[in-house]
Amino acid sequence: MSRYYLTTAIDYSNGDPHIGHAYEKVGADVVARFRRLVGEDVHFVIGMDEHGQKVAQEAAAQDRPPQELVDELAVRFESVWQRLNISHDDFIRTTEPRHTQAVQALVRRIQDTGDLYRDRYEGYYCTGCEAFKREAELEDGRCPIHPSREIAWTDEENWFFRLSAYTDRLVTHIEQHPEFIQPETRRNEILRLLEGGLDDISASRSRVPWGVPFPDEEGHTVYVWFDALPNYISAIGYPEAGFSDRWPAALHIIGKDITRFHCVIWPAMLLSAGLDLPDTVWGHGFVKIGGGKLSKSEASLLDLDQLIERHGPDAFRYFLLREIPWDRDRDFPSADAFLQQFDERYNSDLANDLGNLLNRSVAMALKYRDGVVTRSAATELDTVIDSGLEAYDTAMREHRLHEGLDAAMSIVRAANGFIDSEQPWKLAKDPAQEDRLDNVLAALVRALATTAVILEPFIPTKAAEMWKRLGGDELPSLEHLTGELPTTVPGRWDTVLFPRVEKESGGG
Ligand SMILES: [Zn+2]
Known part of the structure; x- marks a missing residue:
């Protein structure tokens, strides 16, 4: 039986699950179920990304310990996945000891290859992206993805990862394995990025206590992406030898906004540690509603529990994948338009x-x-x-x-x-x-x-x-x-499979 290990992005613990999270998990679940249907031995992992500055800030704003906040959100996300019938085999959380141990083992291994060095970082850091930003990446002095946030200047002594040393090997790998980054548009974006060369990146933070302790470095934590990406191996037992029964992954499913982390930083970390690269990284598009600017009342119409309730979980799963191509974005002009389309699709199909x-x-x-x-x-x-x-x-x-x-x-x-x-x-x-x-x-x-x-x-x-x-x-x-194939139809049922709904307006 051939093995098929697939993962989704782990969700960041700083807010409730929304349609975008549901779209990704449902799509990944469709892939997992299809692979089981064709007789493969599937291992399907999802989870939560629970460290970093943004989580620490949110917990501080609520005057609670960060662990309490992430515990609550993990329960909330898992209950939605259960309602949507997501058939994952494991749910990895980056605050679990099995994950901490794996991250520290991986950092040590990368350290042994000589790819980590101490230096001082002086520059911008966007907590929205949890990423360091070059001046040239900013628009009007702000992160273009998070224009409503003040971007912070940071000056800290960090451990750096020699990412720049991997540019050529990454280009060669991508060119020799067209299936590595899919769909094609995402692949081209990454190749263009690599043409410009890569800067080394921080692997540790010295001012963010909410994270995995950096090995042998008092006061440092592992940079949140350096901590999050290894969830794909910590979930299958790294560094224990058995982890190679599942690794390399057949498929990482992620949003198109984080391809840089998954198609550049993650493979460079794996190359440095002498581990195989995943077969394919799939960067799906986004569900956009009202151009991404929804009023509170509009957003409340799109509450996930209500959407699942509306015509049942199967109908919602069907609608998401019928209306939103798995390789592109889809825009809905408003929350009402989304609901109206959902009702129409439900009735007609x-x-x-x-x-x-x-x-x-x-x-x-x-x-x-x-x-x-x-x-x-x-x-x-x-x-x-x-x-x-x-x-x-x-x-x-x-x-x-x-x-x-x-x-x-x-x-x-x-x-x-x-x-x-x-x-x-x-x-x-x-x-x-x-x-x-x-x-x-x-x-x-x-x-x-x-x-x-x-x-x-x-x-x-x-x-x-x-x-x-x-x-x-x-x-x-x-x-x-x-x-x-059935040869005898047993009899009539009292209920219909999908009862028709009468026209509704707005949310109800
Ligand atoms: Zn940002």
Whole structure:
């Protein structure tokens, strides 16, 4: 069984989870579930980034110990992931002892290679980014990503990492492994950045007590990114030998704003420590609503718990990946527009296309054949199912999740069109069309069973329910699907899979 280790960015502990966090976790969960569906041994890790100046400042502002703040947020994030059915195998927190030990071991190893040296840092530090900034990176004397924050001047004696020494090796690796940074736009951005050469970066902070103690250096903590990035190896047991059972990771999923840390600093740290690089870093785009400037009341419409409640967790997962391409940004003009689009998508795709197809097909199989579906020949719909499956598989393996989803839904749309054109109610009245009716009903059940399996990564609970309504037991893996197609539809259910909702306005 081939192994597939995937991770997401660990979430920074300074506020509640929002749509952007949910989008990333749901997308990663779709990848994890797809890989399990094709029979791989998946290990899926998410977690929390709990150190750094920003957390310390937030805790101080609330007059609480930072540990108390991060404990509370970890519970909050985990409860949302549970509600959204995120199927992670582990949840790593950077305040855990297993993480602290791994970071210190890695720092020591990098120190042994001679890539750390003491120097004085004098310059700007943006606590929003938790990053040092060159003068040239500022706009009007402020961080362009955090224009509302004052940027702080800092002057401290730090340990520095010889990042500049890795420029050429990184360029060579990226050029030789086009799959290393995806999608292509992100890869080009990093190559352009490397063309300009790299500065060495701080590996320690001497004025930030909330962090992993820097080995053998009283008063220093490990710089928060130097602390956060190794979560990908601390979660699988580094430096214990067993960690190499999972490492290197098949996939790091992150937001496009932190590709520099994952495609430059992290691989340079790994190279310095003599460790393998991850196969692929995927930098997804952003969900933007109202140009990123939402009023408080608008933001409250987009509360995650309410969004999950609105049409159920599966519908929210479906909507996120149906509307927001996994490789690009998506803008919604306002919170209202987002909700309206959500309601429309829910009704048209889930209640109408998918839900009705299931109802109609089950009803006809019961009415005309007492639920028993047998086939003697393939139909035009079977051809569409075969090509849909192929398109799905290709898109999903290349992480084009929105296209994989569309390939699955194209089978649903084709099946609805097939009912309209075949008119099984007419076939049922003509004794000469007995075989045709059998084949039409069998193709419809196959279309539904197939979509139940391939939609599982997107709508896990409803997909399993669909499979049961068709007479199946446990959802099979993709390779065993053909052998396990249901042959007897058990009977009607009192409820529908996705009840239609009437038009709502605003949040409700
Ligand atoms: Zn910033």
